[in-house]
Amino acid sequence: MTSLTNNTTKPAAQSPQMMTGAVNVKMIGKYKVVVERSKCISAASCVAIAPQVFDLDEENLARVISQDGNDDDTKLLAAQSCPTAAIIVTDTETGDQVWPPK
Amino acid sequence: MPNTPQVMTAKLSDREVLNPKFTQFRFELVKPNKIVFQAGQYVSMSVDPAGHRRSYSILSSPDNDHGFELFIDVEPHGMGVQFLENLQFGDTVSVLAPMGQFVVKSTDPQVPLVFVASGSGVVPFKSMLYDQLQKHGETRRMSLYWGLRHEADMCWTDDLKELVARHPNVTFHPVISRAMPEWPLCHGRVTDCLTVHDVDVTAEYYVCGNQQMILDTISVLVARGVPESSILYEKFY
Numbered sequence: 024m025t026s027l028t029n030n031t032t033k034p035a036a037q038s039p040q041m042m043t044g045a046v047n048v049k050m051i052g053k054y055k056v057v058v059e060r061s062k063c064i065s066a067a068s069c070v071a072i073a074p075q076v077f078d079l080d081e082e083n084l085a086r087v088i089s090q091d092g093n094d095d096d097t098k099l100l101a102a103q104s105c106p107t108a109a110i111i112v113t114d115t116e117t118g119d120q121v122w123p124p125k
Numbered sequence: 126m127p128n129t130p131q132v133m134t135a136k137l138s139d140r141e142v143l144n145p146k147f148t149q150f151r152f153e154l155v156k157p158n159k160i161v162f163q164a165g166q167y168v169s170m171s172v173d174p175a176g177h178r179r180s181y182s183i184l185s186s187p188d189n190d191h192g193f194e195l196f197i198d199v200e201p202h203g204m205g206v207q208f209l210e211n212l213q214f215g216d217t218v219s220v221l222a223p224m225g226q227f228v229v230k231s232t233d234p235q236v237p238l239v240f241v242a243s244g245s246g247v248v249p250f251k252s253m254l255y256d257q258l259q260k261h262g263e264t265r266r267m268s269l270y271w272g273l274r275h276e277a278d279m280c281w282t283d284d285l286k287e288l289v290a291r292h293p294n295v296t297f298h299p300v301i302s303r304a305m306p307e308w309p310l311c312h313g314r315v316t317d318c319l320t321v322h323d324v325d326v327t328a329e330y331y332v333c334g335n336q337q338m339i340l341d342t343i344s345v346l347v348a349r350g351v352p353e354s355s356i357l358y359e360k361f362y
Contacts, residue, residue: 064360066180068169068224071130099176104169104221106180124175 054095054121055113056102058085062109069110073101077110085109128161130169130221135192137212143280147245148199149184150209153192155217162187162223164256165249165331165359168195169221172208179205180224182248182333182359186255193222198245227359229253230329237266237328241315241342244278246333247271249359251281253331254288254295263294266325272300272315272334276308298322316341324349332358 056076058069063084069077070085075092077085093101102110102122112122139151154160167182185194199206212218227249229238238257240250250269257265273279279299289297300311300318311318315334319342330351332342339358347353 066224066359067226068130068180068221071224072221100221103176103178104180104224122176 052091052095053114053116054098055090055115056087056098057111057113058087059109059111060084060086062107064107064109066106068104068106069101072104073097077101128163128223130224131157133157133160133168133220133222134217135220136215136217138192138214140212140214144277146198146200146278147280148197148209150195150197150212151192152195152218152220159190160193160222161190162193163228164252165228166223166225167227167249168193169224170205170208171219172205177204178221179208181205182225182245182252183223184248184251186252186259188256188259196245196248196251225359227331227333227357229257229331230357234261234265237268237325239268239270239325239328239330241270241319241330241332241334243272243315243334243338244274246335246338246359249333250331258292258295263292266294266328268296268298268328270298270300270315270318272302272318272338274301274303276301276304314338314341316345319345319349324351326350326352326355328355330356332356334360336360 065079065083067079067085070079073093076087076089076098078088080086099112099122102112108123111120113119114121134155135152136155137150138153141149143149162183164187167180169178169180172179181195181197183193184196197206197209199210240253242250254267254269257267285297289295298311298318300313300315301308302314304312324346330346332339339360343353343356343358346356
C-alpha cells in the first residue's frame with residue numbers, strides 16, 4: 024500500500040542541489056512546480072497528494088508553499104491529478120516542461 | 126478529515142450502458158482490497174501511459190468498500206471516456222483514491238441537505254443520499270434537484286421512485302431543459318426550479334455541475350436568503 028503524503032524514503036531537500044555522499048552523487052528536487060491560479064478549481068487533489076508542496080490559500084486556490092517538501096515523483100503525480108492541468112512542472116536541469124505535455 | 130489518497134489497482138467487473146449519454150462502470154479492488162472513503166469523494170484514474178489522469182466522482186456509497194462505481198457522461202468522448210470504453214472485463218486500472226473534500230459538512234441530522242446537480246454532477250449526491258440514509262434513517266430531510274437536457278437522459282428512475290416512496294424525508298425533482306410538452310414535472314433549468322420552489326434557508330446546499338450552473342445556482346439561492354456559507358460546490362466540467 025503506497026501512502027502518498029508521508030513519503031519518508033527520500034531525504035528532504037532544501038533546494039535543487041547536489042548531495043555528495045561516500046558512495047554516489049544524487050541530484051534531488053529537480054522539478055519546479057507552478058500553479059496557474061486562473062485554472063485552479065479548488066479540487067485540492069494536489070494538496071492531498073503533496074501536502075508539503077501545496078496548500079490552499081485564503082481564496083481556496085492552490086499555491087506552492089515549498090518546492091522541496093515532497094519528492095519529484097510525488098510532485099509530478101500531484102500535477103497529473105489536477106483535473107484542470109493547473110500545475111506546470113518544469114525540469115530545472117533541462118528547462119523542459121515535464122507537465123502538462125506540450 | 127478526508128482519508129489519505131493511495132494508489133489502488135482495480136479491475137473492471139461490470140459496465141452498464143444506461144442510455145446513449147450515460148454509462149455506469151463497476152470496479153472491484155485488487156490491491157488494496159478495501160477502500161475507505163467519504164460520500165462525495167472521487168478517484169483520479171490514470172488513462173494513458175503518458176500520465177494523463179481523469180477525475181471521476183464515486184457513485185457507490187462508502188459501505189460498499191471492496192470496489193467503486195462510476196457514472197460517466199460518454200457524450201464528450203474524450204480521452205477518459207475512450208479509455209473506459211476500451212476496457213475489457215477483468216482489465217485493471219490504476220487510481221488514486223479517495224480524493225476530494227466535497228463531503229457532507231454537517232453531522233447534525235436536524236440540518237436538512239439539498240443537492241443540486243446537472244448532468245453527471247449527480248454522482249456525488251447519489252452516494253451522499255444513500256450514505257445519509259444509512260447513517261440517519263428518516264431523521265434527516267434531503268432533496269435532490271437533478272437537471273438534464275432530455276427526458277431520455279434520465280436514468281435510475283425506478284430506483285429513485287422507490288427511494289422516495291420508502292423514505293418520506295427524501296424528495297426528488299428531475300428538471301428537464303428540453304422537455305416535451307407532456308413532461309409532467311419541472312421544465313427548464315435547476316435554477317428555474319429553485320426560483321419557484323420553497324427554499325429552506327436552514328439547509329446546507331451542495332451544488333455540482335459546470336461553472337455557469339454553479340454560479341447561477343449560488344446567485345438564486347443567495348437571492349432567496351440562503352447564507353453563502355451554507356452553499357458548497359464542486360465544479361468538474
